[in-house]
Amino acid sequence: MACEVISPGLSTTVQDRGRPGYYNVGIPEGGSMDRYSAELANALVGNPPEAAVLECTYLGPVLRLTEAATIAVTGAPVPVKVNGEERPGWTRLALEAGDELSFGTLGGGTRFYIAFAGGIDVPEVLGSRSTYILGGIGGVNGRKLEAGDVVPIGTSETEPPGAGTLPEEFRPTFAKEQSVRIVMGLYDHRLTEAGRESLLSSEWKVTPVADRMGIRYSGPGVEWKEREQPFGAGSDPSNIVDAGYAVGSIQIPGGTQPIILHRDAVSGGGYAMVATVISADMDLLARAAPGTATRFVEVSLEEALEARRERAAYRDRALTSLAEA
């Protein structure tokens, strides 16, 4: 089974849960930016959580099914259309051979996900089907979809869950304001007190410079401590001897615009990181459209771990709600 790409959309890629274990040679984990939405799309069609889905950015694709297929669309709110007729999101849909799947205008957020029962069946590269565009691996020929591509879909071996739609209470919100929890650390001692205060008390806005690699914010900037730079560290006070970059870490080159690295992060470089977004809020960050007003809230490592447990429990309740219906 397969689907034909009539029109690719702005940036549509194959993603799964990512490719851990190769960050030491500069290959990022990658995978779906909004892990929760992708996992729920898979659950709705009865796929295991590691199945590959299509991640669509802002402007969706137009696809034609070669055979009957079961699909679900989750993530950012978007009108889902089958042969031009609107169908619900967060819901299992049965499509016939020849059906055309298309999308309307996004009503917030950044990315939505299409799961097909059986999963996208492109070859695995280093244990994952995720597309890593910079390195040209995974997905369809290591790149975003293009018109004329034929995307292979696997055969489903599992039954879909009892419920065909996810209750509203388990659907994320896509607000224009966000509160993002961070753990201070790494090189935060290089900030002045005023610099630290500015990071934590200012409102920062997501700029249009935001993609799978990272998100850039505008705002009042921060102040670095002056010092004699260590050997090899470059001349700006925001420079360090090139080091590994944590995924979710915040760097502020020159003290002006914070950049938060996301799933397709560059693995290292010479800018000081001062904090890291907690794992539980990485999906939230993935949903931030340009213009989103953002506040960074400091939490401890213990609080980050507690938030991680709460997020896992919330996801489990969402999965259970599908199974029990």
Place this chain on the structure above:
Amino acid sequence: MSTPILERREARYTWGGDEFLFVEVDEAMSLAANFKVMTIASKLAEAGLPGVTDVCPANASLLIRFDPDVLPPAELEAAVRTFEQEAAAGGADTLETRIIEVPVWYDDPFTAEVAQRFREGFHQEPEGSDLEYAAKVNGLKDAAEFIRRHHEQPWLVSMVGFVAGLPFLFQLVDRKNQLEVPKYLSPRTDTPKLTVGHGGCFGAIYSVRGAGGYQMFGIAAAPIYDPAQELADFKDFMVFFRPGDIVKFKPLDEQEYNAIQTEVENGTFRYRQAPVAFELRRALEDPEGYNRELLEALNGM
């Protein structure tokens, strides 16, 4: 084993959220700091602790990714501190590695063309070339002298990353002889694939085309990242370089560069390389004398 020579100061431990532990061995770059990083990283990789997903040694620090659901942060930190103490106690100042000859066309037309597009507002001295600027800031006579200094002594791969398979290189010479060049004032949006670049005290070879801020000196002739794994050197893995590799650049003229392009296209190109045991103590005591010995391994092939 006499007195330990690895960096003895205690490393700084800090958390990158709930999935990363960052260990800064030293704020400044040095061969001894890098050696300690590599020693801790290899002990950690060998230990194979469940829950450790990535061990990323860098120039003077290491980054560890872990799953806190499997391995509590405190347990990971305790384990790494133990490895750090073992590394500091000595016994690990020899690295079994390889020396590799990397052919480079210096002052090539590909990087020159890109450099021309990023002068005003990007470069410190828009009217000259990157090579001329590098020669000047290092107090050298001209670009030719800088090129000679660049390929005469070998380099150590001190880190792999930024993007897939990109090696950071640290030249095996005394600190006073280290080439240092500031990065571009503002990063370029384009860098040719296989550009041999330099920023701060580090050399680099850009594995893929893309953004970059390092000064550009030449172009390496053969791939260092081959996702299709067509060349023999990539049979086992799509990334060529590993931390600890020793690199000797070999200058090429246009004809030699083109000959290698043909070999790459025919799938017959192989890097000249030989195994070596790299001894930190000797590299620190007499870099140039020791380098001559290292290069013999390559020349003896």
